[in-house]
Amino acid sequence: MKQVFNFSAGPAVLPRPVLEKVQKELLNYSGTGMSVMELSHRSGPFEEIIQGAETLLRELMDIPEEYEVLFLQGGASLQFSMIPMNLLGEHGVADYVVTGSWSKKAVKEAGKIGTIHQIKSPGDIPAYTKEDFSPEASYVHITSNNTIEGTRYTTYPETGGIPLVADMSSHILSEPIDVSSFGLIYAGAQKNLGPSGVTVAIVRKDLIGKAPETCPTMLKYETYVENGSMFNTPPTFAIYVLKLVLEWVKENGGVAGMEALNREKAGLLYSCIDESSLFSNPVPEASRSLMNIPFTTDSDEVNKLFLEQAKRRGFEFLKGHRSVGGMRASLYNAMPLEGVRALVDFMKEFEADQGGTSHVDH
Known part of the structure; x- marks a missing residue:
């Protein structure tokens, strides 16, 4: 499997x-x-x-x-x-x-x-x-x-x-x-x-x-x-x-253990998005969810390509809600840290393949 x-x-x-x-x-x-x-x-x-x-x-x-x-x-x-x-x-x-x-x-x-x-x-x-x-x-x-x-x-x-x-x-x-x-x-x-x-x-x-x-x-x-x-x-x-x-x-450490893990997972993904010239997150930092993280590029075509390649690499259900589009990663308690690390690595690889396209340049 x-x-x-x-x-x-x-x-x-x-x-x-x-x-x-x-x-x-x-x-x-x-x-x-x-x-x-x-x-x-x-x-x-x-x-x-x-x-x-x-x-x-x-x-x-x-x-x-x-x-x-x-x-x-x-x-x-x-x-x-x-x-x-x-x-x-x-x-x-x-x-x-x-x-x-x-x-x-x-x-x-x-x-x-x-x-x-x-x-x-x-x-x-x-x-x-x-x-x-x-x-x-x-x-x-x-x-x-x-x-x-x-x-x-x-x-x-x-x-x-x-x-x-x-x-x-x-x-x-x-x-x-x-x-x-x-x-x-x-x-x-x-x-x-x-x-x-x-x-x-x-x-x-x-x-x-x-x-x-x-x-x-x-x-x-x-x-x-x-x-x-x-x-x-x-x-x-x-x-x-x-x-x-x-x-x-x-x-696994009760609710406090879950919080520590969730903050680490969310921190990894938000850092990747914030440091990216391709991906962006629309949420003010003070209100960002630890569980549901939307992100997007400035191109529907690039979003589609990202989702297609992500699925082939084993990342499931990353498509954003139909009302907002783009992508969304839900990092609930059961999402392992290795899953977020793998997603971040893929996002960086995808961005490099896109030539580090800036969302400002689209």
């Missing part, structure tokens, strides 16, 4: 030791004689899996007792609806900071349910204070890392007691965060936590149980709290792989 480096924004690369363990246990999980895919979600072996996953996540993220950890379905996109259904309350007002494509989609869905105030951000992401938000807002929503645009918050908003809600799909577990600063954190698993099919929500207990009676049962957070995330059949296999990923994170 040829070696490839998977730079996909999601579903994304998984740690090789995790995949090898999945392969080993695929037909016979823990001596049961069955695959995890065949186990009843009510069985003892699966209850150990889901409880173990929660315990590990609580440990790795230092989640306080006053928060519930929920395993949901529907992706982060379903949370765009569930959050306002559960949190808008009697005022029916929330503030959304718009920093990219996903926060725009979150606003669109929330606007179907209540009154949404949009706070639009420039290309960089400034610090926000409580004066920036509506006093009557039930919560403030942010997308803390923008997968498409390659931007991130380095300082989280000071909301003055208004619950802060964050979509952390593309950078959860990549660096330490203070969970107690948030009312609700949610993340689709398919970038940094595991495979697609499961979404994690970390919800402060005092925000649960406020959905109106008209809210469908499956869209109420309390439904999942009361039933241990098993009101209906959960995505059992995805939760099993998520647990293995959490074990891998713990074995």
